[in-house]
Amino acid sequence: MKIFNKGFNFGQDGPGNRLVYHLQGCNMHCIWCSNPEGMSSNGGKEYTIKEIISEVLSCKAMFFSGGGVTFTGGEATIWHSELLKILQRLKAENIHTCIETNGTSPHLMALSDFVDYLIMDFKIFDSEESKKYTGIGNEKIKENFESLARSGRQLHIRIPLINGINTHNPVEFASYFSRFATDNTVFEFLKYHEYGKEKWKTEYKVNNGFVTDECLNEFVQIFRKHNLKLTIT
Ligand code: SF4
Numbered sequence: 001m002k003i004f005n006k007g008f009n010f011g012q013d014g015p016g017n018r019l020v021y022h023l024q025g026c027n028m029h030c031i032w033c034s035n036p037e038g039m040s041s042n043g044g045k046e047y048t049i050k051e052i053i054s055e056v057l058s059c060k061a062m063f064f065s066g067g068g069v070t071f072t073g074g075e076a077t078i079w080h081s082e083l084l085k086i087l088q089r090l091k092a093e094n095i096h097t098c099i100e101t102n103g104t105s106p107h108l109m110a111l112s113d114f115v116d117y118l119i120m121d122f123k124i125f126d127s128e129e130s131k132k133y134t135g136i137g138n139e140k141i142k143e144n145f146e147s148l149a150r151s152g153r154q155l156h157i158r159i160p161l162i163n164g165i166n167t168h169n170p171v172e173f174a175s176y177f178s179r180f181a182t183d184n185t186v187f188e189f190l191k192y193h194e195y196g197k198e199k200w201k202t203e204y205k206v207n208n209g210f211v212t213d214e215c216l217n218e219f220v221q222i223f224r225k226h227n228l229k230l231t232i233t
Helices: 051-059 074-093 108-112 127-134 139-150 170-178 212-223
Strands: 003-011 017-023 068-071 097-101 117-121 153-162 187-193
Touching: 017 051, 017 074, 051 068, 051 074, 068 074, 074 097, 074 108, 097 170, 108 139, 117 139, 153 212, 187 212
Parallel strands: 017 068, 068 097, 097 117, 117 153, 153 187
Antiparallel strands: 003 017
């Protein structure tokens, strides 16, 4: 599998101190992507399954405060067959595992059996708009969200808030989520930023995506009214 970045961070990509692998390639093409270098299937450095497993095991002492390993992207599930083997082995070694995913993979449920902490994006409520801004409709994302939520397992949903793209329908988002969310489902809003803008080699197409505190508060209030659990960062 190919990796374009790796390193430790604390509490940003799952709980505790984590070794985070950014896997190369993504099936979406979000116009605000902050890691455009990870989108293409070209690039990154090739690692074998064995190399990753032994690297993770050698870092065991670093996984303090409930930490472990996180696979993100790009889109981690592009590498689902390699990832499944790695996750199975790491679980057998009692390593805490996390994946961050855009939620589009038909293999997500199978992978989730070996994931302790699952973070999934839910970017756009309307499928046509999803296609327009990310290159992919959201039918599979909804299906995966519903199955994962119904399973009652821990699920962390991240919603990037982007002015002019997905901030006009907080009620639609919240009433949909409230039909499936359980006590183990938590939601997080990520305010639009432009940390990755300079890395785009083609035209960056978001115009004034920044959201106001009022907009964020509106989402928070509406989600609370729908009894949805929030994590505020
Ligand atoms: S899903 Fe994530 S990695 Fe893929 S294009 Fe969108 S923001 Fe970038």
